[in-house]
Amino acid sequence: MEHPKFTPEEKIALLSEIIESRKSVFPRDYSDEKIDEETLREIVKLASFAPSHKRTKPLRLQVFRGDEKNELGNKLAEIYKAITSPDLFLEKKYIDITAKVGKSDTVITISVNYSGLVPEWEELASVAMSVQNMYLACTAREIGCYWSTPGMIRHLPEFLALDDHQQCIGLFYMGKVVHAPAKS
């Protein structure tokens, strides 16, 4: 008989540790250290294990790194300028948008595909479970991350080439966290 890798006690201890320590970490606390491709692929893969009613698999992720990430940052700033009335426009916020994207190793756009087979809220619930999987995987890998939902995302469908039955519901910022130097 095959021996399980972990006992139920070990599994719940590890799972509790990861769930309880999960938190949102913002780009200002990300270091310059790169997230390796394999780790990134692992995180995206774990997102796909969320359940979905009738197995509609509504999750649509688009991963932005390097030049493509800078293009996304510029696009978001451009949208902010376009949708903000001049009296409410803040130059600092405009600059911060690209700076935040620039400070992140990776930004993943989170979109939902509405299949029409189940109520839309069920597709959204499934995508939110996928995002939690990414949060937990990032926590385990000591990668800072958070789900951001700025008003600009409503204007991203064309840039993301989304279909009419798809909606962008957030940006997932990621970056290695700055570790405090070890005590000597």
Ligand SMILES: Cc1cc2nc3c(=O)[nH]c(=O)nc-3n(C[C@H](O)[C@H](O)[C@H](O)COP(=O)(O)O)c2cc1C
């Ligand atoms: C659906 C959703 C949307 C969010 N949107 C934003 C956002 O636009 N800006 C932001 O600073 N945080 C956003 N967050 C992160 C929350 O602010 C954060 O989860 C909350 O403050 C609790 O902190 P914790 O994640 O460390 O437990 C969002 C979280 C969720 C679940």
